[in-house]
Amino acid sequence: MNTPGSTSPKAALVFGGSRGIGAAIALRLAREGYAVALTYASRADKAAEVVSAIQAEGGQAVALQADAADPNAITAAVADATARLGTLHVAVVNAGIYQGSPLDQFPLQMLDQMLAVNVRGVFLAIQAAAATMADGGRIITIGSNAAVRGGVVGSSVYSMSKAAVATLVRELALDLAPRRITINNIQPGPIETDITADFLDYLIQRNPLQRVGRPEEVASLAAYLASADASYMTGASLTLDGGFSI
Numbered sequence: 498m499n500t501p502g503s504t505s506p507k508a509a510l511v512f513g514g515s516r517g518i519g520a521a522i523a524l525r526l527a528r529e530g531y532a533v534a535l536t537y538a539s540r541a542d543k544a545a546e547v548v549s550a551i552q553a554e555g556g557q558a559v560a561l562q563a564d565a566a567d568p569n570a571i572t573a574a575v576a577d578a579t580a581r582l583g584t585l586h587v588a589v590v591n592a593g594i595y596q597g598s599p600l601d602q603f604p605l606q607m608l609d610q611m612l613a614v615n616v617r618g619v620f621l622a623i624q625a626a627a628a629t630m631a632d633g634g635r636i637i638t639i640g641s642n643a644a645v646r647g648g649v650v651g652s653s654v655y656s657m658s659k660a661a662v663a664t665l666v667r668e669l670a671l672d673l674a675p676r677r678i679t680i681n682n683i684q685p686g687p688i689e690t691d692i693t694a695d696f697l698d699y700l701i702q703r704n705p706l707q708r709v710g711r712p713e714e715v716a717s718l719a720a721y722l723a724s725a726d727a728s729y730m731t732g733a734s735l736t737l738d739g740g741f742s743i
Contacts, residue, residue, distance in 0.1 A: 506532040506557060508582035509723070510575065512565065512622050513537075513592030515544035517690035518639060521712035522589050522719045523547055527556035529720055531587060534578035536563040538592070557582070565592035565618035566610070575625040587723045588626035590619050591639040593658075595692070597651035608654055615658035620665060623680070627673060635723045636673070636680040638662055639715070642738040644684055659684070663734040670732030679731035681722050685715050686738020705740035 507530070514523040514535025523535045524547065533551060537544035537560060544560035551558035559581050563574040579585060593615045596607050623636055630636070643652060644659035666682040673680055687693055687700040687709040700709050718737055721727055736742060 505583065506530050507586040508578065508584060509533050509587035509589070510578045510585055510626060511535045511589045511591060512563070512571075512574070513639075514589070515540050515547055515560070517692065518685065518688060518712045518715045519589070519591040520547045521716040522591065522639075523558070524550060525713070525716035525720050526587065526589075526723065527551040527558060528554065529723070531723075532557040532582040534559050534561055534574070534582055536561050536565075536574050536592070538562075538564050565622070566613040568621050571618065571621045572625050575622075575629065579629055585626055585630045585634060587635045587637070588622070588630065589637045589639065589719060589723075590622045590626075592618060592622070593639070593641075595652075595655050597649070597655060599651050600653065603654065611654050611658055615655070616661045616665075619662055623665075623669060627678060630676075630678060633677045633728075634679075635727075636678060637719050637722050638666055638680070638682045639719075640666075640682045640684045640734065642684045642686040642736050642742045644734070645736055646742040666734065667732045674731065677728075679722075679728065681727070681730055681732070682734040683715060683718055683722070684734055684736040684738070685710060686736070686741035688712055688715060700741075703741065704738075705743060708739065710737065710739060 509526045509531040511523045513519040515537035548558040563570040640662040641659040643656040644663045647656035
């Protein structure tokens, strides 16, 4: 949370903040007192809804178009967010895609696209945000419990990409430690979003807690990792999945 009595809010940037988990995180950070920039790939309408919701609660927010597979767009989003809101203190890298296919049918184009967004795009977003972030800042990635256990035919590349994020976060913690910037990874399991809407019953039956998570629960963990209370945690991957991966 921002320091009481501060003259202006600290800035946070949420990559992929227009829907689902990203939108919930953007709203929660705004409620914690941050001025929030959020990126979207194509759904300008959804991004505008999040901005309006934040502004309706008295917060400050801007939406920026940026394709997570485009290095120039990522760099531009960081520069634009900084120009509008000030030096970044928090960056959340939530942009990602899921595509699945059995091994013998997996097309090269799908492989390249998933690696471009889920691995290269995550690295570039971290790199761009860290370059101008305030010392003592926070970087949070949104991975997946699939890095621990996928268990679904066709999810091999997605699981690989999320395991890569967990390893990247662990090792980048060493690069960022001299500046006291922490970096941590949240690994959600099944969360109630538009992506899971068609097979919620199946996910609930598989989950030991007999439910799926809510985006707000992921946002609560992100808010903790962004706070001063989490200043001694870095390089960690925290699985939040109701026991799904056990």
